[in-house]
Amino acid sequence: MKLGGYANRIAWVDLSGGNVEYNPVPEEDARKYIGARGLGVKFVFDNGPQVDPLSPDNILCFMNGPLTGSEANMSGRMAIVTKSPLTGTVTDSHHGGWSAA
Template identity: 65%
Template sequence: MTDIGGFQDRVARVDLSEGDVRYEGIDTEDARKYIGARGLGVKYVFEQGPDVDPLGPDNLLAFMNGP
């Protein structure tokens, strides 16, 4: 979908509580705006908001690979 090299155009979201894996596409605009996994990872964590319990099941743990 993106014409930016190095992307697989998707993110795996793993729910450890439920043992579920979902794959979501990476928005082309986000791929260009955040340039790489580090930027996208920060975006995803930031979207969780400041009120998420750091030790709770709704907290996001991100492993991002790439530039």
């Protein structure tokens, strides 16, 4: 299956170690957790509930959706998903423009 805006890969960037690892987007995840927020929330939950939001183990997901980069209206959107230090739960922020594409 062609995953469109996902570019069929996720870059895992370890800022502490300076490592970058590219992995394909699992087709099952792309279908089940549609969109930037959905896939980002899945990754945050997979990271584990015990992770302190202020620790280096907390992940910060910069996600685009399956229509990003297409000619679909309003498709130039991006979500940033992480575990909030304020609430200890998942939080997200969205923006649009060229950066998502």
